[in-house]
Amino acid sequence: METVKRLARSPTAVVGLILLALVIGMALSAPVLFPKDPLGLAGRPLQWPLANARFWFGTDTTGRDIAAQIFHGARVSLLIGIVATLLAITIGIVIGAVAGYYGGIIDDVLMRVTEAFQTLPNFLLLLVLVAVFGSDIKTVTIAIGLVSWPAAARLTRAEFLTLRSREFVQACRTLGMRDAQIIFREILPNALPPVIVYASVIMAVAILLESALAFLNLSDPNVPSWGNLIGTGRSVLRTQWYVSAIPGVAILLTVLSVSLVGQGLNDALNPRLKRR
Amino acid sequence: MRVLLLALRRLAASLPTLLIVLIGLFLLLQLAPGDTVDALVAQIGGGDPRMIEELRRYYGLDVSVAVQLGRYVWRLLQLDLGFSAIYGKPVADVILERLPTTLLLMGSALSFAFAAGMALGVLAAQRVNRWPDTLISTLGLIFYATPSFWFGLMGIVIFAVNLGWLPAGGIEEIGAGYTGFRRFLDIAWHLLLPTLTLALIFLATYLRIMRASMLEVMNLEFVRTARAKGLSPGRVISAHVLRNALLPMVTLIGLQAGTMLGGSVVVESVFALPGLGRLAYESVVQRDLNTLLGIVFVSALLVIVVNFLVDLLYARLDPRIVG
Numbered sequence: 001m002e003t004v005k006r007l008a009r010s011p012t013a014v015v016g017l018i019l020l021a022l023v024i025g026m027a028l029s030a031p032v033l034f035p036k037d038p039l040g041l042a043g044r045p046l047q048w049p050l051a052n053a054r055f056w057f058g059t060d061t062t063g064r065d066i067a068a069q070i071f072h073g074a075r076v077s078l079l080i081g082i083v084a085t086l087l088a089i090t091i092g093i094v095i096g097a098v099a100g101y102y103g104g105i106i107d108d109v110l111m112r113v114t115e116a117f118q119t120l121p122n123f124l125l126l127l128v129l130v131a132v133f134g135s136d137i138k139t140v141t142i143a144i145g146l147v148s149w150p151a152a153a154r155l156t157r158a159e160f161l162t163l164r165s166r167e168f169v170q171a172c173r174t175l176g177m178r179d180a181q182i183i184f185r186e187i188l189p190n191a192l193p194p195v196i197v198y199a200s201v202i203m204a205v206a207i208l209l210e211s212a213l214a215f216l217n218l219s220d221p222n223v224p225s226w227g228n229l230i231g232t233g234r235s236v237l238r239t240q241w242y243v244s245a246i247p248g249v250a251i252l253l254t255v256l257s258v259s260l261v262g263q264g265l266n267d268a269l270n271p272r273l274k275r276r
Numbered sequence: 277m278r279v280l281l282l283a284l285r286r287l288a289a290s291l292p293t294l295l296i297v298l299i300g301l302f303l304l305l306q307l308a309p310g311d312t313v314d315a316l317v318a319q320i321g322g323g324d325p326r327m328i329e330e331l332r333r334y335y336g337l338d339v340s341v342a343v344q345l346g347r348y349v350w351r352l353l354q355l356d357l358g359f360s361a362i363y364g365k366p367v368a369d370v371i372l373e374r375l376p377t378t379l380l381l382m383g384s385a386l387s388f389a390f391a392a393g394m395a396l397g398v399l400a401a402q403r404v405n406r407w408p409d410t411l412i413s414t415l416g417l418i419f420y421a422t423p424s425f426w427f428g429l430m431g432i433v434i435f436a437v438n439l440g441w442l443p444a445g446g447i448e449e450i451g452a453g454y455t456g457f458r459r460f461l462d463i464a465w466h467l468l469l470p471t472l473t474l475a476l477i478f479l480a481t482y483l484r485i486m487r488a489s490m491l492e493v494m495n496l497e498f499v500r501t502a503r504a505k506g507l508s509p510g511r512v513i514s515a516h517v518l519r520n521a522l523l524p525m526v527t528l529i530g531l532q533a534g535t536m537l538g539g540s541v542v543v544e545s546v547f548a549l550p551g552l553g554r555l556a557y558e559s560v561v562q563r564d565l566n567t568l569l570g571i572v573f574v575s576a577l578l579v580i581v582v583n584f585l586v587d588l589l590y591a592r593l594d595p596r597i598v599g
Contacts, residue, residue, distance in 0.1 A: 112292050112293055112296055113296055115290070115293045115296075116293045116294075116296035116297045116300060118534070119290070119293055119294070119297060119534065119576045119579050119580060120297060120534065120572060120575065120576055120579075121534035121535065121536075121537040121538035121572075121575050121579070122534065122535070122538055123535075123537075123538025123539070123541055123542070124537065124538055124541065124556060124571065124572050124575055125572070126538075127541070127556055127557070127560050127568065128301070128304060128568060128569070128572060129304075130560065131308070131559075131560045131563065131565060131568055132304055132305075132307055132308040132565070133307075204420075204421070208423055211423050212423065212424075212425060212542050215423075215425050215426075215542070216541075216542065216545060216557055218557075218560060218561075227423075230423075230425070230426055230429070233429075234429065237429060237432065237433060237437070238433075238437050241429075241430075241433045241437075244426065244429050244430075245430065245433075248422075248423060248426030248429075248430070251421075251423050251426065252418070252421050252422050252423070252426075253421075255420075255421035255422075255423075256417060256418065256421035259417060259420060259421060260417065263417075
């Protein structure tokens, strides 16, 4: 409750929440406002925005309604962002928790693996995964999750390292609780806040990764993704630049909203920073 | 000397990491449908089973996975990255041709992001919570949220198509035959927009870190001492605060080397630059996995080298590390 109150007082968080609500609203209203297939033919191709009252944002190179793609694209971006983030956070927490709790050789091995993932540029690794496993939407989402976990693992591990020798943990051991119980029921809730804040960064990057992949035509062509639309607009960039411009603004606002909410959360959960 | 030793020890510590990367990549390759021979046979339009058998033996694909892994790691240790069936020459050659462009792009983008991020960070920290700070921090957030490829495309629309000030793509004027300094200027001209595009995201991070780091250092006691002994505010910043505040920035270079390589894939594709990133994209499209894995391996090496240099720089900036 205290956190919510502090969140409501921070201007960054409020702007972020309003923007995020807008994007979520777009995602939810898409099937109602644009019940037809957003990738289906809607009208004459390359009509400028507002030139035809039926298409607020105009039509793209193949005569698809840009507004419909933007609204349906919000669903795709949010869904990919959320699922990939959940996956990355889960992997990160499990690896970080086990490494931090047990220490020793387990820690060494797990941290070397984490470092290996951090040494590889994550967009390149994403390209490899897509090249090997194909690029339908499920694969892409899982692949984004798979390249995004290392930072979360490091954060969780750092928290566990400081928490594992606290008295309450020793008390749990004395009570004869199993390791899994201590890790997930007792320590994890205490280690979670910084990881949750970091989730906003992972989600922002996940949305950007998917859009970049889609822009390069390496994501699923059968979903209305904003990146796909920007890629489509590239061929008519010189004259009909709005085809690429509009979805870019949508990505910018979505990523901005997620980062702002994350920053607001960070300020709210870190009272130390507030006093500065 | 001790600095070098320290950095070398850190370098040695990254060897197990590199090995894990290699094994991971090899196992990934095993999961891919089809191998080199399949790709070759597909390219020459099919072949009889005996010839395919022969080819498998030639490429060493007839032995167990464990033996193949051993050979693969051994080959990579000798910097033999295999053969690209698409380009018809060794992967190492293909990569070496493309590497300079990417290094140039990354180097200039990094320098710009570092310098501009530092300047803006200092500016914001000096006017903390007043309008210049708010403006700079907001700009930083917007830059961070902008997809780089989109920024690049809009840059092309404005500066190349509408204003006609800058070229829309390519590394130099083809067929102009410039040499020497003229050629250098031409390449710089072509790289201006790509550099800005790639630098943008990193600029945002650098400026945020620099601002936070400046605020942190400015509250330390030695800064108060410097002020107390009557130094001008500018001198306090340049002679005392800056060097200490730069440490987290230097760390960031190492952390972001990989991200920057990933970003260059997209930027090089937008501006049609013949670099490593574009090669990575092309090899995905052409299913040239040998080349793709070679690029990933070289990138990992590059990240490790950058981190080695960062360690050296870090020790120079902060003598306490060596002591």
